Amino acid sequence: MYRIGVDLGGTNIAIGIVDGENNIVKKGSVPTNAGRNPDEIVKDIAKLTTDLLKEMDILPCRIELLGIASPGAIDPVNGVVSRATNLGMVDYPLVAKLRELLPIKNIKIENDANAAALGEAVAGSGKGVDKFIMVTLGTGVGGGIIIDGKIYSGFNYAGGELGHMVIEHNGRQCGCGRRGCWETYSSATGLINITKEYMINNRNSIMWKMVDGDIDKVSGKTAYKAASMGDMTARAVCAEYTDYLACGLVNIINIFQPNIISIGGGVSNEGENLMAPLCELVDKLQFTSAATVKTELRLAELKNDAGIIGAASI
Incomplete structure (x- = not known):
């Protein structure tokens, strides 16, 4: 089984497929082009995710989680970007929007600083x-x-x-x-x-x-x-x-x-x-x-x- 990490930034969207040992086995990125309709950003996340899975010949059913690291104030329980002004998102249901475009149901979201800290905790300077x-x-x-x-x-x-x-x-x-x-x-x-x-x-x-x-x-x-x-x-x-x-x-x-x-x-x-x-x-x-x-x-x-x-x- 694999997991997918989405690092949604103001400049670029970086996405990686992560294995069970927290190694990134495949990654790619596209420009965020912040300032446009947020729905277009979600479409780019879905497309890049789909492209990476195809390149690795991994079926969506083998993805146990897709997690999103987003800037701004985040409501992780409801999957909502409460406010990310640089992305033009206010009370934006990012998780629900992405579920409409991908056959992956376990999708979660977290603040980008918190996600980076978690990454270091599980696989970097804070491991163990x-x-x-x-x-x-x-x-x-x-x-x-x-x-x-x-x-x-x-x-x-x-x-x-x-x-x-x-x-x-x-x-x-x-x-x-x-x-x-x-x-x-x-x-x-x-x-x-x-x-x-x-x-x-x-x-x-x-x-x-x-x-x-x-x-x-x-x-x-x-x-x-x-x-x-x-x-x-x-x-x-x-x-x-x-x-x-x-x-x-x-x-x-x-x-x-x-x-x-x-x-x-x-x-x-x-x-x-x-x-x-x-x-x-x-x-x-x-x-x-x-x-x-x-x-x-x-x-x-x-x-x-x-x-x-x-x-x-x-």
Whole structure:
């Protein structure tokens, strides 16, 4: 038997056929073309799924589950995308729509951050532990909480929004309407903003040369690359970013005490340049700093496959 994972993103729809050992045996993708009628997106999901099954010579009756990882607020019980503005979906019955087009009846849906965390829990950096949390550092800060192999999202399925815990009262404005949310400091966007602030106050930084004098060319990689070249301003940026990131992680550890927290997303590509000072600071600041057994910080392992494997594991 096989399972199918659908990673529905704002840019691409990635679909994979997953075997019993959580290996992706076949995958493909098509552009999402967000902004069109959601029914057209569902048709593309159904078509790509059908094409992959034909290529693998697998009958639909051998598919025990088709899981969908979708952005936005999700009602997994009723199979509804409550709100995903980038996909133009509001109270959209995605599961019911897909059932009309595919001979697969066991179809489920989950929030994409939760699904990615589940993927890492069953086949990646959190495999084999009971309490696992994934934090994704991208445009925002995503999070997923896995307890005893199951996604924890609260009684109303809206929990796990780790990026929106406030770490600074009346701090930076967040897109959610509040101020001081963790993601305004610790996302890739937050890192870029911190970098720009330091550059404006330090015109001699090598970072100006790296972006040809155009501050709008600053990326999440700029400060870490300059820091590796010895630029003191860039090192100050990385240190401040690490402080903010550690603040949120310590809050999570103090509340949940998970076995492992996995760090994913674009910023995680900095590897040990990110993780070494981060682990040292988190170890120092957490409430249980004197404990013999502590939460371990790891880099995520599955990269772009986490959503597919997680969706197939709902």
